[in-house]
Amino acid sequence: MLSNYIDLEKGILENYTENVIRRASDMLNFYQDNEALEKMIKNGNPTIYEVYAVTHEGGGELSYAITILHPGKVGNEYFMTKGHYHEKRDRGELYIGLKGNGLLLMQKGEEIRWIEMERGKIVYVPPYFAHRSINTGNGNFVFLAIYPGDAGHDYGSIAEKGFAKIVIEENGNYAVKDNPRWK
Ligand code: S6P
Numbered sequence: 119m120l121s122n123y124i125d126l127e128k129g130i131l132e133n134y135t136e137n138v139i140r141r142a143s144d145m146l147n148f149y150q151d152n153e154a155l156e157k158m159i160k161n162g163n164p165t166i167y168e169v170y171a172v173t174h175e176g177g178g179e180l181s182y183a184i185t186i187l188h189p190g191k192v193g194n195e196y197f198m199t200k201g202h203y204h205e206k207r208d209r210g211e212l213y214i215g216l217k218g219n220g221l222l223l224m225q226k227g228e229e230i231r232w233i234e235m236e237r238g239k240i241v242y243v244p245p246y247f248a249h250r251s252i253n254t255g256n257g258n259f260v261f262l263a264i265y266p267g268d269a270g271h272d273y274g275s276i277a278e279k280g281f282a283k284i285v286i287e288e289n290g291n292y293a294v295k296d297n298p299r300w301k
Pocket residue numbers: 169183184185199200201202211249250251263265271
């Protein structure tokens with residue numbers, strides 16, 4: 119049987135079992151500037167990110183996924199993933215940068231961390247931390263994530279409140295700011 123593999127040069131996951139495409143219309147209320155988002159939806163509803171995953175549900179198994187996060191902004195806020203906790207909160211994850219530039223934002227209660235991502239950078243997301251990726255560059259930001267098969271994904275609380283920080287463009291650079299909607 120042919121095995122699944124990842125071609126790091128191409129940033130492609132062969133024989134993926136799941137594919138998720140998130141367009142602007144899937145991101146309602148995730149950004150500060152809903153008006154800008156609605157305009158974007160009317161103007162072609164662009165893809166914000168694509169995920170190609172090989173998933174294994176069992177405990178002890180590993181799942182893995184490549185995310186292609188497109189470049190762009192909603193208002194002054196960079197394109198980003200929805201972000202989630204793992205349903206089983208004590209499950210960690212490993213992120214490996216493949217292409218482009220981004221940030222990985224992690225949050226546990228009031229504790230918030232972020233780290234720049236680029237090709238070759240490997241970052242551990244510890245258990246209990248919600249995580250979100252942000253494309254701060256001009257091209258696609260691509261990364262590989264490896265996580266326990268039984269981790270599960272909980273989007274609810276992030277969808278409701280977001281993270282404590284937002285990432286915006288300011289004078290040509292990214293800036294991490296307090297989220298006015300937090301709390
Ligand atoms: C899965 C891992 C990633 C994300 C992907 C999309 O545990 O963290 O594969 O699923 O980057 O983000 P989100 O928040 O929409 O699942």
